[in-house]
Amino acid sequence: MASSTAVLQARGLTKSFPGVRALDRADLTCRPGRVHALVGENGAGKSTLVRILTGNQRPDEGEVLLDGQPVRFAGPREAMAAGISAVYQELTVLPAMSVADNVMLGQERTSRGLLDRAAQDREVRAALARVGLGDLDPRTRAEDLSLANQQLVEIARALVRRSRVIVLDEPSAVLSGDKLEALFTVVRGLAAEGVAVVYISHLLEEVTDLADDVTVLRDGAVVSTGPAAEYDIPRIIREMVGRDVDAVFPPLPEPTGEVVLRVRGLVPASRGRAPEPLDLDVRAGEIVGVAGMVGSGRSRLLRSLAGEHPRAAGTVEVAGRPVPTGTRRAIAAGVALVPEERKTEGLVLPLPVRANTTLAALGQVLRGGFLSTRRERDVFREEQARLGIRASDPEQGTWQLSGGNQQKVVLAKWLRRGPRVLLLDEPTRGVDVGAKAEIYRLVAALSADGMAVVMVSSDLPEVIGLSHRVLVCRGGGVAGELAGAAINEENVMHIALDTAGSSR
């Protein structure tokens, strides 16, 4: 059909990682002079799609067409040489180098083997002018620039490479207000010059403002694609989240216990704008879900509750006892954190499962001051039976377990200490569906036994299905709270994305 005018096309791209199908027969068509918005929840496959288009990953199936011809990029350099560049959320500007050196990085102009500074300067100035930084001295050191301008420098870098396709991965995440408007002007300008722009963003109002075409991804597959005029925000949200709840959630009894976790005026320390102070009471037997987009401050909030992240203000109490900052003191006060990065923060993978199970409570397996391996094995078997950990043997290496069983070992480690407050950060990431349901049942059972649970998750059905209340984060702080019947995906998304609509 329109492939004659498409500069870059993805056809049937499929990519699997262990336990996850990140991309499932995804198509994408980028036309010159148009801004194509790619939207979807965290983990919907946007990043994987971009990584394939830019040569950072290879698809398991499907093909990428450039000007109608199938191409296979061996790496990002080949993709760049073919005119495809990406600007990522995590900026790759080298802070100690000048703007000019950053822009020309990897594209240095030389004359008889030496850098041709004059030619470089001309080129840099031209590129900077196109991104609205015509006044900027190319010799400025990049670290002296604002984040917004660093981002524009990255776009300039893509322009110097004569890129015909530029992917902007959540450029608005670090920008606000007039900075954002300036970026939009630049993006529109690029499109007017015939560049095909792929624009990834969570801010749907901006997406509908800026984009010419929209593609919605969910669970790795394209839900719909079409001209932006056919989309409004409610439709995008519906398509982003509208899926069957793919795991069974256990019934949650109403919490009747006393307040265990009491938070007053908590402000996690942050380099940017300080978020609103948080007051929060969590009762024994209550599960509070925390939703929000990646980067909205959810994990930081949880870590500051766990004493892991410094607090700018506020107090945290567990059963009336203050919880000071500091991992050890928080643990002593009865707080346990199941961190987001299971493999690097939750477990010591090279150790056998028994050793990970007892790591936070080694005192329980001492006999006469010495470590008793037999006792340790018994402790592991006890937790194995309680949590249903599928390991062949207490000596099995923790690295050999599946994600779900690894997560159960992390839980077991904390249960040995009998915490009052359980903080879960992405408890089911990288866990297959069956193990997910088991973890849900475990968390529900622990809460029913009187534990106060706070759970951060990007998995919306999980937050909704397993929480008595839901806090929604945005811009570093809690932007809204949902309870009872108001907990549904649309309401969470409206608060998370700050789109006008229901509740608060």
Next chain:
Amino acid sequence: MTTGAPPTEAAGPARAGASAGRDVVRRALSLLAPLAGLAVLLLVAAVTTPGFYSAGVLQLVLFQIGLIGVTAVGQTLVLLVGGIDLSIGAVIGLTTVVIAEHSRGDGERLGVAILLATAAGAGVGLLNGLLVVRRQVPAFVATFATFVLVQGVITAWTRGAPSGNIPGELSPLGIGRWLGIPVPLWAFLVVAVVAGVVLGRTGLGRRLYATGANERATALSGVRTRWIIAGCFVASGLLAVLAGLINAGYIGYVDARLSRSLDPNSVAAAVIGGIALTGGRGRIGQTVVGVTLLAVLLAWLRQLGAGAGAQLVVSGAVILLAVWLQGSGWAARSPRRIKQRDGVR
């Protein structure tokens, strides 16, 4: 019993026996490669160097095992928490100089001199530890810097020509024997047994391994990982002092060359024994075998008439070879590699 079968309650005691047995086998296997190397070396030495199995050579080898072994145990502790201690040779030199300069051969002053040397060694270890845990300086760089620093202090203090004598009261530590075995070897055995028990049988040892394998996760579990890391450097410094005392007692005078030695032997011994340079993996038993292997190798080279230079070449080559073998998956199927393979999103 088939592996991978779902666990059942009835199988409990039997499984405990099976896994304990497997553990013993695994430990034995980890010693296999260095032991095989030792056997081959002893054989080659016997064939090529007829005078190798003489009482004199044996005594020298046993002394060397003791001297290198004491430092290798300290080095092993540091390697296990993911560091490396290059300052050991400097602390050995410093100890000798402190003893000689303070006591000037007077046995009455030996006690104070030993205390001073111990404090100096602990101080160097603490400095190494603080640089690593508080300033995140790579251990290689931090301990190399203290090595150079201590060398400088020695040279400035003694004006490059150390004087004074080692009191004769110290010589039993270097040349004495008990039950026919050199005292340095006893010292090594005691140190190795204590370290082995602490590492294998105590909570501290478990925390130490966990710290070396994944400091972040261990700290998040409520373990004082920084204290543990710093403690290992201090222990290494103290053991270097002990080695310095043994050496001073053995040679009985101040060896000016000694203070300039980077002393790669502790690293070489630990690494050929199979202690991972990446931290978290290795047992004291492996270090003991590695020390023996290295001491025999060095003694054999001396029998062949090789000078100090050739011995350094061999130590360096041994480190490279062992690291290369570890890297290519001889010592263990490292979990780190497996972790890298299963693509983390």
